Structure formats: C-alpha cells, structure tokens
Amino acid sequence: MTKRLGAGEGADGQAADGQHPAAPDALPRGSPGPESIGPGLTGAQTDRLRYLDAATRQIARGIDLDETLHELCRAAVPAFADAAFVHLYDPLPVGDEATPPRLLRLHTTDRISSQLPDAPRAQAAEVVHPTADGELAKLLEGGRPKFGDTPGMAVAAAELLGGAGPPPAAAPPGRRLIIAPLHGRTHALGSVVLLRGPARPDFTGDDMLVASQLATHTALGIDKATMFAREASVADALQRTMLPPSLPEPPGIRLASRYLPSSRTAQVGGDWYDAIPLPGNRVALVIGDVMGHSMTSAAIMGQLRTTVQTLALLDLPPDEVLHHLDEQAGRLGTEHTATCLYAMYDPVLHRLLVSNAGHLPPLLLRPDGRGEILRVPPGAPIGVGTGGFESTELHAPAGAALLLYTDGLVESRDADVLSGMERLRARLEAAVAASGPWALEALCEEALGTVGAGDRDDDIALLAARFEGIQPETVAYWYLAPRPQTARQARRLTRRTLRLWQLDTLAESTELLVSEVVANAVRFATRPITLRLLRSDVLRCEVGDDSPVVPRMRHARLSDEGGRGLFLVDQLALRWGATRVGTGKVVWFEQPLRDDQGPG
Structure with missing residues (x-):
C-alpha cells in the first residue's frame, strides 16, 4: 500500500524512547x-x-x-x-x-x-x-x-x-x-x-x-x-481453503457461518466448522478446534475435518463418529489434541443428537427468545484416547436457532470462558427481545459483537443454524420386502402419494425412476428396503438397502438385456446420487417442481 507522509507529520523526529535523537x-x-x-x-x-x-x-x-x-x-x-x-x-x-x-x-x-x-x-x-x-x-x-x-x-x-x-x-x-x-x-x-x-x-x-x-x-x-x-498471506489462504467454500442448503434448516483469524499472529490456527447433508434430509453440524497456532495445527485440522466428513457419510451416530475420530487422531500422533462437537439434526422428527469431545457447549435460542447453554456431557478431547463419548437427544423446535462456536468468541484476557458464554447468551437474548426474530446473518454479527475491538489472541469460528423442520404431511416412508413384486408395489405407493400431493404431472416419470432404483435394490438386499418420498422445493426420493455395493452408471451394449436403469435415472432426474451408510447404502434422486407445487 502506498502511503504519503505529510510535511508536518511527526516533524519532531522523536526517537523510539520519545527523546530527540542527537543531531x-x-x-x-x-x-x-x-x-x-x-x-x-x-x-x-x-x-x-x-x-x-x-x-x-x-x-x-x-x-x-x-x-x-x-x-x-x-x-x-x-x-x-x-x-x-x-x-x-x-x-x-x-x-x-x-x-x-x-x-x-x-x-x-x-x-x-x-x-x-x-x-x-x-x-x-x-x-x-x-x-x-x-x-x-x-x-x-x-x-x-x-x-x-x-x-x-x-x-x-x-x-x-x-x-x-x-x-x-x-x-x-x-x-x-x-x-x-x-x-x-x-x-x-x-x-x-x-x-x-x-x-x-x-x-x-x-x-x-x-x-x-x-x-x-x-x-x-x-x-x-x-x-x-x-x-x-499464505497462512490466511491455507486456513480459508480448509474451510467450506460455501454451506449447503438442505431442506428444513438454514445455515450461516463466520471465521475470523487471530489478529495477533500470522500463523494459521486449528479452528474449523462444517455442515454435511446426510440421508433422510438430516444434516450434521460440526465445529472443532485443534490446539495451537502453526502449520502443523492446520494440517492436523485438515485431516480431522476430512475424517469427520468420511465418517458422517457412513451415517453413524454422533458418539460413534467421535469415537472413530479419536482413534484416527491417535494414529496422527499424541502431541496434538483437539476438541470437537458433532450434532445431527433431523428436520422430520425435530430432533437433535449431540455428542461432545471436550468442546464448548452450544447455545440454543428458543422460538420465544430464551437462550440456553445446552447441557451436553463434555467428554475427553480428541487425541487423548480415553473415548467414552455419549450422544444426547434434544428437542429442536421449529424457529429455534443453534450456535456452535470456538473459544475465541467467548474467552479473552479479561473474561473466562464461562463468563463469556453467559455474556453471549445475554446479548443474543436482549437482541431478540428488542427486535424480534433475527435473520441468521444478523445473529452471527450480533454474536461477534461480544468480541472486543482490540487484538484477538485466538481464532473465531462460528456456525449458526435455524431449525425450520419439515412438516410430516410432506414426507412418506415405507419398509418393503426385497421380493420381485416390490418394484410394482413401490410404483403403486408412489402414484397414490403424488396424487395426494397434487403432483400428478410428475407421476409417470417418478414411477419409472422409483421402479428402476427399487428393482436394483431388490437384487442385492437381504433385509427390507426403505422408500422415502419428500416434497420440499423439489420432489426427493430415497431408496435404502443393506448392501454396501454402490451402483455405477454404465452404457449398455445393444445386445445387453439390462444395465440401462441408472442411465434413465441420469437422463430424467434433476440430480441423483448414491451414499454409503452404516447399514448399507442410500440411492436418491430429485425431480423439479413448478413454483405452485412447492411445500404447502
């Protein structure tokens, strides 16, 4: 940056000790x-x-x-x-x-x-x-x-x-x-x-x-x-590339985040956050903090974040995710420890499952504006190797907001962590009481307002979620036996549900797609398969079975009698994918809705 020093600026020529240097x-x-x-x-x-x-x-x-x-x-x-x-x-x-x-x-x-x-x-x-x-x-x-x-x-x-x-x-x-x-x-x-x-x-x-x-x-x-x-510059770029470039937009929840690096060091920190869509329209909310400020801390953070993403897609309970994360951290060495909080939100059941590994408890702002520091068993930090993590089930009412944060937000040189958490809760309660329900972005800015204007000793990571939930009448769910007749049964259930939702224009294409995906699941399943339909801003279909074999699309030859099912899904669906979970896999696809066919 080019800087101009005026002719009269500091003309006293004072030295570092405030005295005039000898001429x-x-x-x-x-x-x-x-x-x-x-x-x-x-x-x-x-x-x-x-x-x-x-x-x-x-x-x-x-x-x-x-x-x-x-x-x-x-x-x-x-x-x-x-x-x-x-x-x-x-x-x-x-x-x-x-x-x-x-x-x-x-x-x-x-x-x-x-x-x-x-x-x-x-x-x-x-x-x-x-x-x-x-x-x-x-x-x-x-x-x-x-x-x-x-x-x-x-x-x-x-x-x-x-x-x-x-x-x-x-x-x-x-x-x-x-x-x-x-x-x-x-x-x-x-x-x-x-x-x-x-x-x-x-x-x-x-x-x-x-x-x-x-x-x-x-x-x-x-x-x-x-x-x-x-x-x-390199440290800041490294830190930011390890954070999510954007947050997902799953149905039933709204997300916002903030990250502020420490103002007292050029070294990267180990704070991170993540939001991971899961099968069944659930979403995993994660925040963690690797101790220390160094390139090594950032590298450990990157490995732990990748491990959490992999474990989350296996659809494991939160305590199991932290257990396996702790095992992986032990393989990386014992000189670095980390804290991590893993929460799983189900918008259909309005349920929150939370497990904590030595991290600060989250703050829940209820729909009436009351703030509450959630009582979640803290557990041992990641990397200690003692395990013993627990999953706590909490009610997540529609309209409530959840804040996950690292200690840089609530800890300072003039206040301990507990005082900082209470100050954060009181500030957000007062803001909601004065102005009514806040948008998530404004809520994040208000939370950051608790941080003093001076130099910060630590990084700050903040992940905020507002629970909107999914109405039960927009979800249909069945267990189907893995029999040859199951595909026909799935088509009939799909047709009846789409008629009830007044989505008859999607009936023909959706029946065809459901039939192909269910028929593929029947080939490998040994236990009942699941069929879920969800109407939000799109029509989403999920078919789950107990086989870990994930289907791959291939181009069938003219002489082949099969192998065209996923090709049809790829051509007719807006999006589709397959995800391994702890009990097998889930294959899903989405169909677009007209503006007048959205969630009612």
Missing part, C-alpha cells in the same frame, strides 16, 4: 567514525552513537512495510537530514526470487523539515525507470551509499527525484545529498535519498557511515515486513 550533523567534520571507538571517545562521537542507537531502535519498531519506512523518515528528519525520499522495487523480491524488472516506485513520499522549504514533494506511487546500465543501477547493485557530488551521482539523483519535480540543482552544492541503497539479505530493494538544506553543514564521511547504518537497518526491516506479509 550528528552538528559534530565536527572529520571526527573519527564508529569504527574508532575506544577510551578516547569524544563527545561528538558519543552523540553520534546515541543517535544511531535511538534511530535503529526506532526503525526496528516497525512491523509492516509502511511502519518501517515511516519510522526511518521520523528518525532521519530533521535530526540527520532535511528531507528523505524512499523508492522501492515493485514488486519487492522475496526469498530466492529473481530480481524484479528495473522498475522503481516512490513508496513513502516527502519528509521535509522547515530548513528545506523548496524540496520536491513527490506524489505517491510515481514511477522511475532507471537505465539498466546507468549510474543508478550500478549504485543499487553495489549496495554502498554515495554523496551527491560523486561522479555520476547527479544523474542518479535526477533519475530518482525527477518524478518528484525538478530536484534542487539536480545535486545540491557540496555534499548535501546522499543516496543510500536499500540492500536486503539477497536483493537490492530500493534506495533512500537524504537531503540537507543550505542552513546546515554538508554531510561528512562519518555521516555517510550513519546513512549506511540507517539504510542497512531499514533494508532488514523491509525484508522482515515483506516475509511477514507473505507468510500471513
């Missing part, structure tokens, strides 16, 4: 440099060392690029020079990358003292095009500062300051200009130009050493800031 230009010309420090140290040398100590500490105080350059200008003007200009390559080289094209931009603009009122005042982000084999390019590659009256430096100064307007006499009379290259650990990064007005003494050889130290510490600060910014 080294007041020292006698030709006095010994820092390399001659010894018992005979003069007062001028002492002042120079004090200035360098304060200035370098002030430059090192910068965290990001703008702060580092701002502190350089504050340290240099007016204590050492009357104006300072900083140019940087764009883009800045990082690590072992090749040197960027010879293109410089003015990053931090003028820093002018009252002693140099006619100095050029550059506009931000003006571009300089140095000649590839010119004096400026040689200077930057060489890495050593030079005076403005050095042969060729007038040309280099004109290249640097030309974009800012005509420099004062191209190179000021005498030694009133220093160009100090900013050379990082491996690459030239840019340059700093220091100017003095006629009311001050010329720069001396000792001043050249001071300028060199200022440039060296600034270059190291730029290196640090650039690497920090790159690490923060």
